Amino acid sequence: MMTPEWNLVLGQKKWKGNEKIRATEMQNKFIEEETQRRIEDIVMKRVEEELAKRKIDVDEEVMRKVEEAKKHVEHHLEGEYERRTKEIAEQFKGKEEQLKAEIERLKKEVENAYEKVRDSERKLAEERLAMLERQRELEEDKRQLEYNFLKNEKKAQELILNKKNSRPKLKFELKPMIPK
DSSP: OOOHHHHHHHHHHHHHHHHHHHHHHHHHHHHHHHHHHHHHHHHHHHHHHHHHHHHHHHHHHHHHHHHHHHHHHHHSOHHHHHHHHHHHHHHHHHHHHHHHHHHHHHHHHHHHHHHHHHHHHHHHHHHHHHHHHHHHHHHHHHHHHHHHHHHHHHHHHHHHHTGGGOSOOOOOOOOOOOOO
């Protein structure tokens, strides 16, 4: 027979178990958010570094060629100057297109990283759901076993105490004793 103290102990154990599950879920959520934030920071930093590096290279190349063109104009005709300027502009445009392609590639990498994170989160959620379902089943089995145990214990006590007339009545009779 379960006493109120025993019920209190069982309730405390369930509460502690639920606290642990909530703490684990909160920790997992924090880890997921922190991981996603760090991935975003790393990717954005890398994109900015690549853009800055490429921009410096492009700027240096453009400045070098402009200076070269100025010196060349001093020694050659105006038409040569225009031809070189067009060439520089085309090279700059090509470099710019390369940078745009690199930016697109990096954006795709970021999207792929996000997709991996989403897949990981989905898998984690599925695993968490399966774990919670299993825990619910185990708790249901435990409740059923406790119920059956208490029911059987109650029947045994009723039989012992003859409640609800569960035992056959004993009949005692006094027979007259006649001497023979």
